Amino acid sequence: MSVLTRKITIDPITRVEGHGKVTILLDGQGRVSQARLHIVEFRGFERFVQGRPYWEIPVLVQRLCGICPVSHHLAAAKAMDGIVGVDKLTPTAEKIRRLMHYAQIFQSHALHFFYLASPDLLFGFDAEPTVRNVIGVAIKHPEMAVQGVTMRKFGQEIIKATAGKKIHGTGAVPGGVNKSLSKEERDLFLRDIDQMIAGCRSALRIAKNYTLDHLAELSEFGAFDSIHLSLVREDGAMDLYHGNLRAIGSGGQIIFDQVNYQTYFDLLSEEVKPWSYMKFPFISKLGSEAGWYRVGPLARINACDFIDTPEAEAARKEFKALTHGKPNHLTMAYHWARMIELLHAGERIKALLLDPDLQGDDLMAVGERREESVGMIEAPRGTLIHHYRVDRHDQVTMANLIVSTTHNNTPMNRAVTDVAKKFLSGTTITEGLLNRIEVAIRAYDPCLSCATHALGQMPLLVELRDGEGRLIDRKISE
Amino acid sequence: MKIENDIRILVIGYGNPGRRDDGLGAAFAERIQALELPGIAVDADYQLTVEDSASIAQCDIVLFADASVNGPEPFELTPVQMPPCVTTGFSTHGLSAGALLKLSSELFGFSPKAFQLAIRGYDFGDFGEQLSERAQGNLEAAVAHLTPLFQTGFRRFS
Numbered sequence: 001m002s003v004l005t006r007k008i009t010i011d012p013i014t015r016v017e018g019h020g021k022v023t024i025l026l027d028g029q030g031r032v033s034q035a036r037l038h039i040v041e042f043r044g045f046e047r048f049v050q051g052r053p054y055w056e057i058p059v060l061v062q063r064l065c066g067i068c069p070v071s072h073h074l075a076a077a078k079a080m081d082g083i084v085g086v087d088k089l090t091p092t093a094e095k096i097r098r099l100m101h102y103a104q105i106f107q108s109h110a111l112h113f114f115y116l117a118s119p120d121l122l123f124g125f126d127a128e129p130t131v132r133n134v135i136g137v138a139i140k141h142p143e144m145a146v147q148g149v150t151m152r153k154f155g156q157e158i159i160k161a162t163a164g165k166k167i168h169g170t171g172a173v174p175g176g177v178n179k180s181l182s183k184e185e186r187d188l189f190l191r192d193i194d195q196m197i198a199g200c201r202s203a204l205r206i207a208k209n210y211t212l213d214h215l216a217e218l219s220e221f222g223a224f225d226s227i228h229l230s231l232v233r234e235d236g237a238m239d240l241y242h243g244n245l246r247a248i249g250s251g252g253q254i255i256f257d258q259v260n261y262q263t264y265f266d267l268l269s270e271e272v273k274p275w276s277y278m279k280f281p282f283i284s285k286l287g288s289e290a291g292w293y294r295v296g297p298l299a300r301i302n303a304c305d306f307i308d309t310p311e312a313e314a315a316r317k318e319f320k321a322l323t324h325g326k327p328n329h330l331t332m333a334y335h336w337a338r339m340i341e342l343l344h345a346g347e348r349i350k351a352l353l354l355d356p357d358l359q360g361d362d363l364m365a366v367g368e369r370r371e372e373s374v375g376m377i378e379a380p381r382g383t384l385i386h387h388y389r390v391d392r393h394d395q396v397t398m399a400n401l402i403v404s405t406t407h408n409n410t411p412m413n414r415a416v417t418d419v420a421k422k423f424l425s426g427t428t429i430t431e432g433l434l435n436r437i438e439v440a441i442r443a444y445d446p447c448l449s450c451a452t453h454a455l456g457q458m459p460l461l462v463e464l465r466d467g468e469g470r471l472i473d474r475k476i477s478e
Numbered sequence: 479m480k481i482e483n484d485i486r487i488l489v490i491g492y493g494n495p496g497r498r499d500d501g502l503g504a505a506f507a508e509r510i511q512a513l514e515l516p517g518i519a520v521d522a523d524y525q526l527t528v529e530d531s532a533s534i535a536q537c538d539i540v541l542f543a544d545a546s547v548n549g550p551e552p553f554e555l556t557p558v559q560m561p562p563c564v565t566t567g568f569s570t571h572g573l574s575a576g577a578l579l580k581l582s583s584e585l586f587g588f589s590p591k592a593f594q595l596a597i598r599g600y601d602f603g604d605f606g607e608q609l610s611e612r613a614q615g616n617l618e619a620a621v622a623h624l625t626p627l628f629q630t631g632f633r634r635f636s
Contacts (some may be wrong), residue, residue, distance in 0.1 A: 048605040063496025063605070067571045069524070111571055130563040134528065135577070136586035146585050153529035167504065167522050168495070245488050 035420040070104035071379035075386040077172035079375030085367025092360030093176035100162040106157025106345040114148025176364035197346040204339040222331035222415035225250035228299035236305030239278035240378040261376040292410035295382030297337035302327040312344035415440040485631035488537040498615040499599025502545035523545040525572035535586035546596035555630035558592035
């Protein structure tokens with residue numbers, strides 16, 4: 001039977017980190033058959049770094065993302081540790097890097113919550129866009145808004161102190177770090193840390209209460225069973241800087257566990273679809289239909305056995321109690337999970353600041369040169385993979401990067417499809433539907449890969465295809 | 479060199495220096511920093527974000543420096559107005575200069591006089607760390623034009 005398909009395209013969905021487009025496909029009866037989130041991911045970077053000396057890479061890759069350059073900096077540095085044959089950093093180097101990373105998690109999660117998520121949660125999906133924004137939060141909840149700004153600034157200042165600069169930091173180098181933290185810097189951060197942790201508690205309370213108060217609604221909003229993947233420590237604890245790969249099924253059963261990430265390519269594959277520039281990763285042995293998975297805060301809270309900081313662990317137990325210890329599959333539970341991680345990052349930063357190893361001067365380890373290495377880290381948005389080969393002239397010959405947002409490609413498309421099926425009425429896109437699609441995508445905190453953002457330019461690619469996939473029109477708006 | 483009446487000026491250059499001429503804002507910030515003008519604080523970042531509202535609330539004048547894709551050559555300098563309303567982006571974490579002024583006003587009760595410097599660039603398509611030759615020329619023109627304005631606290635700006 002031939003089925004006619006009509007298309008409704010929502011645009012523009014275009015901002016600084018890149019640009020995207022949502023296409024809703026209708027079947028012959030006017031029902032939603034599929035919704036697609038198109039993301040223009042810039043993969044040219046993998047070629048750009050070829051031929052560059054390996055020691056430049058941890059600095060260069062920060063250009064990939066304007067919001068989490070530290071994640072790329074550290075993932076690349078970890079890969080280059082392997083290239084210089086270092087499997088274990090000095091205690092000072094590892095702790096400085098961890099401090100940098102947890103500060104990155106802290107500032108990114110705080111920014112996402114206060115700037116992007118809290119307007120949705122505090123004012124509701126149907127509130128006027130002119131109210132449902134950060135200025136609305138500043139007017140109605142000024143203390144919370146100031147807290148959010150202060151927390152973001154706190155994280156950024158730690159990054160500056162550990163990476164050397166806020167932009168293009170150089171702190172992590174192959175085999176270690178190039179600076180430790182002075183006592184003066186430490187004392188400055190210790191002065192504010194308890195206030196920061198108090199801010200984490202408030203944010204967690206808002207996210208948790210919102211989820212519990214709207215449970216029925218959220219259970220019907222982009223909620224679907226999935227596999228969850230993340231790094232975990234050898235004892236099963238959450239570890240955002242280093243660990244081994246674990247994947248759990250929708251019921252919590254182990255799919256694989258404690259796999260050394262140097263062999264990630266034996267586990268994961270990437271599928272290409274003609275309508276998207278971004279690939280669709282999946283667990284190879286399960287195939288693309290059954291093997292797609294989620295990453296990021298929700299996946300990490302679901303996958304780990306425990307969190308090794310007391311307040312975040314108590315919060316995790318509360319989170320897991322809601323689903324009787326099984327994985328939580330609500331898209332909107334990402335916000336709650338993200339705030340548990342925010343609290344964990346605050347606690348972890350405090351513990352690190354109190355560790356005298358941060359003032360050590362043994363910054364570098366050495367080893368025997370290798371040709372290939374993988375660096376992996378749990379970035380704010382999820383598992384981040386950097387894989388390089390370096391020749392005997394010290395030049396990079398191959399780079400493969402799988403970023404967090406790519407892992408979440410299929411889940412984001414599922415969430416958009418679910419929302420479109422439930423909230424599209426007839427052939428008119430209402431403000432309510434538009435809002436809900438954005439809310440569903442925003443829960444994953446996607447980073448759409450840094451495009452140029454220069455004044456006056458907001459590139460948007462719009463494609464119109466018929467039911468047989470033929471291109472009818474193609475426009476780039478500027 | 480002294481800034482008139484001890485006016486506090488903040489220069490924020492933003493953009494991605496890894497995308498050729500998109501790095502004009504950061505390059506401008508770097509050049510101004512190197513001049514070591516008294517009373518002028520300089521910052522650079524990939525984009526403007528919420529915490530910049532705290533910084534700009536502590537100065538009298540803020541200059542936002544960015545690259546321009548199709549603006550006038552060699553650059554354009556315009557006052558920044560607070561927009562009547564601000565909406566949350568789909569996924570971006572960055573704010574416009576006007577939105578930052580509004581946020582600063584709401585959160586900290588003050589927003590400084592603000593200007594947008596838009597330096598014309600030409601090459602935004604590739605990864606690369608160097609400005610194009612024409613963009614470099616525009617940067618020089620902007621630095622030459624702005625330096626005396628910094629000294630007078632933008633009093634002569636019209």
